[in-house]
Amino acid sequence: MDQNERHLHASSFGAAAAAYAEHRPDYAHAAVRWVLEAAPGLRVLDLGAGTGKLTGVLVGLGAEVVAVEPDPAMLAELRCSQPTVRALSGSAEAIPLPDASVDAVLAGNAMHWFDMAVAGPEIDRVLAPGGILAGLWNVMDDRVAWVADLARVSGPAAVGPRDTPAGWRAATAAAHLPRTGGTARFGSPEQRLFPHGHRRTADSLVATLGTRAGMLVMPEKERKAALDGIRAFLAGRPETAEGEFALPMLTAVLRVGRL
Template identity: 40%
Template sequence: MTESGTRGLSFGEIADRYDRFRPGVPAAALDWLLPDGCETVVDLAAGTGALTRRLVDLVQYVVAVEPDPRMRETLARNCPEARLLPGTAERMFLPDGSADALLISMAWHWMDPRRAMPEIARVLRGGGTFGVLWNHRDLSVSWVADLDRFTRAQRVRESGRGVAAQAPSRDVMDPPTGSLFSPLVELRLTWSMPVTAEEIVGLMGTDASAIALSTEARHAVDERVAGYLRAELGLSGDRTIDLPMACRCLRTTRNPDAAP
């Protein structure tokens, strides 16, 4: 596992929160990513199963691969319909050519492309689909960007590092297709979901920079974010607001004649 992949295991520390507050995947994205007649799909780096739970309603056989045992425990409890396996993008315990599709949601940046792409190609049948998606708060919307800046500033304050609260980079290298896959095609879409103040606070607290804080520091940031939502958006209690989201999807096809 890569160093960044090891850091990715820190999400298991907040598995219950991650499971409760992380958004699902919009239906339009899955309609575009899943190939016609898909019978077996692998959800790689499945986490607590936000994508897995959608896939079991669409595909007959779903395999969720997740390296963190704390995440797997939550996923197994909430989505027993899926087959759950340990593993990483660099090593999956699955037979050659066993999947019609393999999808990765919000986790490609934790993987080593040089080792992951041949392994993904090995697991996919010839002509199978590999898809990657990112599903973020839409920072092109002014109030969402303002909330994001405020929250990052509070994390910096609690971390004690005294560095500028710069915007998180969205510049993740796309999967290299090489000879194993066809050229990537892209879909971008926007959607929204109704959320309460509690749900926004919970979602913000699943960011990687939040998980790096101590439990006490995370709680302090949560309290300040809740106060910001009350003061700036008048959001508290059961009142909801539509949270704008942006989803970027990439799709490619496994070349039947290329050996991984």
């Protein structure tokens, strides 16, 4: 994906902010606890916070959270859903916080949009010594047969290379982690997967997949055809044809400590 296409995908969510808030899952609490247990304190920056899916989990676990989000529509949804949280307009490349002001920086389904050549030094700047940087992604557990079939039918616009466990591991194995002045300021990254699930119906799962960046930038005719194909698949599977079901997922975490 070139820089222009990456920007188009990254900036696509604002138009679907309400749907994103309604249909996207939160994150496995065990995954977030694993990140926080390595941090020197509970001052946490939720970076690229979107509509507050990760923010809400952090608040529930007792963290002192500041949320930073560049898109005005997403930020408005976040402020509505998390009215007690300090929520600021800003980006990973220009973080509106003082030096060494947080113990952990977490990014939920957002780190792959960061320009780490610029964001890396910014994250390094706001983290206290010994602080933690972590990216979290919700991925489909395609070790389950019907989920593997769903990923195949949905196509890469809805279920991309980071949206399954093996794809996520490969995509993050050589993640560009922060460096300052050419010097590595972070230790070796750790990868872990945590069981998670998302209660859905066929219609709400179609709506969830419709909030993926690849779907949002599709021409409307192609997008409708893709979503209709997913809906037909779900209607034909016993696991998903009737009522509510649990979509098997994993929260995948890349965690690294600041030296």
